[in-house]
Amino acid sequence: MSVPVAILAVVLFALVVLVVSAPLRSGRGEHAPDPATSDSSRQQASRQVIDLNELHSERDAKYREIRDAELDFRTGKLSAEDYETIDAQLRAEALEILDRLEAAEASTRSS
């Protein structure tokens, strides 16, 4: 291997180490854990973020279902009676998700 190529290889290696180690080196950055918190607290906080994301996705999916049902009704695939039943059911499910979401958000804020 020639000298310029060897230098290139070393530079590449250094760049890789810099990029990969950045989260480990950052002091109070977004990735760094707060030394005051314990492992279990961090895991609980992580779990809360996961639950919130999950509930947001459930909510979005339920909204989509409500709109799909409306579109099915307006394009004649659902009778008025069936639409009323399904729409009420979906909205009840959506409300339940919204309640759980509000509770989860409140819990995250308080912790």
Place this chain on the structure above:
Amino acid sequence: MAGLGFVCLLLALAVCVYGIGASLYGVRSGRVEFSASGRRAVYALAGVLTVAFAVLEVAFLRNDFTFNAVADTSSRTTPAAYRAAAVWSSQEGSLLLWAWLLSLWSSLALFLTRKRLRDVASYATAILLGFGGFFISLMIFYADPFASTHPAPSEGVGLDPLLRFPTMMIHPPMLYSGYTLCTIPLAFGMGALLARRVDADWIKVIRRFAFAAWLFLGMGILLGARWSYAELGWGGYWGWDAVENASLMPWLTGTAFLHSLMIQEKRGMLKVWNVSLVLATGTLAIMGTFLVRSGVLNSIHAFGGATLGVPFVTLIGVLLAGSIYLVVSRRDMLRSEHRLDSLLSRESIFLANNLVLVALCFVIFWGTYFPLISEALTGQEASVGPPWFDRYTVPLALVLVLLSGIGPVISWRRATLANVRRNFLVPVLTALVTLVALLAAGIGDKPLAIAMFCCAAFVFGSIGQEFFRGSRARRAMAGEPAPLALVALVRRNRRRYGGYVVHLGIAVLFVGVAASSSFQHASELGLSPGQSTRVGAYKVTYVRPTATITPKYDEAHTGSTLSLGALLDVTEARPPGRHVATLNPSEGFYASQEASQGSVGSLIGGQPVSHIAMDAGVTRDVWSAIEPNIEAPALARIVKAGNRTLPPEDALVAIGYLAREYLKHPPQAQFHFIVSPLVMWIWIGGGIVFGGALIAIWPAPSVVRRRVAMRVRARTVRA
């Protein structure tokens, strides 16, 4: 520079090993900074492999024959564009392309999910880096793209003439993008099972990547079919070749997954089915990659040389065992949250659709792998040809097209019989009118083709009805004029209407397949100048021979030394015999490396390649290929005399005499003519499918999403 390339491979492997460790430690300990470091290892892998790929690409473009890969697959006479694409024509280069694309797509996927699915993403990172490490290890230990020879040869072997076509430049990158994108839902699927989180968030994240995999894989398959039809000399677009099948199988299971994902999203059902499909799709993608490198195939698609069968079989075994273990051990969390409300529902149709897709995949799997396994065990060559595949896939394809028309006209959850009757009226009428028209046209002797045309007409009727009713509903709500209402309808319901367009495209594609298969006229015969033959509704006349000699450093893309062909006049067979087209098929004769063929013989002794000529139209294609008799006595005498008397640097003179003799006294040539109706609709249908997929996958602007969500929320709360 080869040294830099190899160092990149070593560095890449080290990054993979580190990243796997950091990701697993991060997710197990809750130390998010290690998970983040693992994710950055994927970005770093993409960077390092980009450098490695660039090193190899530059070597090809600069004709650096110290690189064995360059010397074996390129030459100074290969045009620059093909030299750039020649990188992936070899086993070694294609492995590098695979690993590079995997790293790029993985980086994108992990960047887009950096704020969600943290635990799932960490496992997925480790799995994706595992795949990366596997392919990089193959390169380091089995097929090094940076292996070099000193001193370098003065000239390379050159690119396989069969690969010197524009479609072949883009087909592998598309296909490999599809395969590598298939591994992302696989990794996230395994990650979700490991983290015990197969839920709405996982669906939301994985859907786009599954769709992108489906899109790229489909484009790669279609490009391959187009290359086969427009460039190879057999006149077909699908031959049920093992490698074609290997790319189709993950596309079929991926299609099933995209449909049943919607059911899990809405009803929390089919979780076992979905994780099994996503794991199967990724595993089938790896198996497809394995097939061309295993050494079991003797195919135009196969890479010769070193066999990588054992490592791939090991990887596939690990994937299968791991998938089965994860699904079985997590079955408690995969229980459905609801049951089917009604058999008369879109959910039921989707389920039936999935069963058909999986059945198709199973049939193709059996027909592809059973002969290979049988041959491996018994030593006797076994084969399953197109008739076997057609016997089972055609009926399944009919059911599939029919279901793609039924699904859109049935509601989610449950539909009443009265509504179904009303919604089926237009599609059924459309199919019946089509049936009557076809029978009246006198083509009742092709029942399967007629069945496909009627099923496609059913689809056109149902999709057309959906767009019409949807626009009408939109106009009633918003008071917009019809064109605006249609655009707004599609923009606000991209997934639904994009999906409808995909179904439309599939129906169009199958119309093209059915017509071109069932109503094709083909003829293979010998003709001399002045002679004619009838093919279907056309008369083809051999007008005169043609010959082209291209110098060594030619600009023409074929790279052949000598091209012998024929000028053909195509007219309507019925009086008055209107002129339709003029075709000029030819066969290119390439230089070989065999010195024993003599100075002249080696200029044309390489693998000949047919250059077909075609008049493509909306209603039919007229396709022609020629096999000139270059070993006719008069021509063979010239070659023999040239070999005896001419040194290599003057051998082209003899080629000139050869061409002149062919033009003056052309021997009878073998011709292959095909008239295929509606072939163009296969490509048009494919284009519609991909357009629909783009509509479905295109994200709505976030401000629109927030507005819609707020409106729905307000209605929900008020109620």
